[in-house]
Amino acid sequence: MYDMALNGLDPEELLEVAIEEALAGLAEGGIPIGGAIYGPTGELVGRGHNRRVQHNDPSSHGETDAFRNAGRQSTWLDKIFVSTLSPCWYCSGLIYQFGFPTLIIGDDQGRKHESTEWLESNGVEVVQLRSPRLSKMFSPGPSPTRRCGPRTPGGGWRAARASRPGPGQARASPRGGQSPPHGADYRGPGGHDDLRRGQ
Numbered sequence: 001m002y003d004m005a006l007n008g009l010d011p012e013e014l015l016e017v018a019i020e021e022a023l024a025g026l027a028e029g030g031i032p033i034g035g036a037i038y039g040p041t042g043e044l045v046g047r048g049h050n051r052r053v054q055h056n057d058p059s060s061h062g063e064t065d066a067f068r069n070a071g072r073q074s075t076w077l078d079k080i081f082v083s084t085l086s087p088c089w090y091c092s093g094l095i096y097q098f099g100f101p102t103l104i105i106g107d108d109q110g111r112k113h114e115s116t117e118w119l120e121s122n123g124v125e126v127v128q129l130r131s132p133r134l135s136k137m138f139s140p141g142p143s144p145t146r147r148c149g150p151r152t153p154g155g156g157w158r159a160a161r162a163s164r165p166g167p168g169q170a171r172a173s174p175r176g177g178q179s180p181p182h183g184a185d186y187r188g189p190g191g192h193d194d195l196r197r198g199q
């Protein structure tokens with residue numbers, strides 16, 4: 001079913017490198033999100049992981065790290081982008097900007113994010129794997145992933161997500177009015193900012 005987008009390549013195999021990167025980030029004490037970029041015949045051209053904590057760099061996401069490590073390419077229009085987690089708006093913008101036609105997502109936390117819908121509406125073929133291995137990595141309980149969520153006393157990022165306003169409800173404004181909780185960055189309407197907040 002993935003043949004059209006992946007030229008017969010196995011998306012589970014392509015995900016492996018991104019998972020390795022996520023685990024490498026975890027071992028470094030960072031946020032476990034990894035990325036990988038492949039050519040059309042499955043050759044690896046870039047890999048990387050989130051280094052926000054390691055480098056004190058909020059712009060270093062798993063996807064941007066893989067993209068930087070890929071270096072200059074003659075084209076991105078035939079490349080396959082892999083991320084262990086649904087790309088945030090920032091990284092979705094990168095995927096759109098450079099024209100990646102295909103995106104493999106290892107885990108989307110059980111829901112399609114608005115940024116993913118936006119990519120699909122702009123012609124990106126998205127393959128959602130919902131890998132059980134990655135779901136475990138982000139399961140509740142003591143986990144380094146907590147450090148990328150808002151600091152909610154007794155809550156953690158899952159509790160904070162549950163308390164976020166739903167569609168049609170008032171949302172905190174970045175300028176004037178109510179401030180976002182705990183000084184968190186405002187990331188626009190929707191997206192999976194709950195996991196990415198503070199990255």
Ligand SMILES: [Zn+2]
Nearest residue numbers: 061088090091
């Ligand atoms: Zn990102």
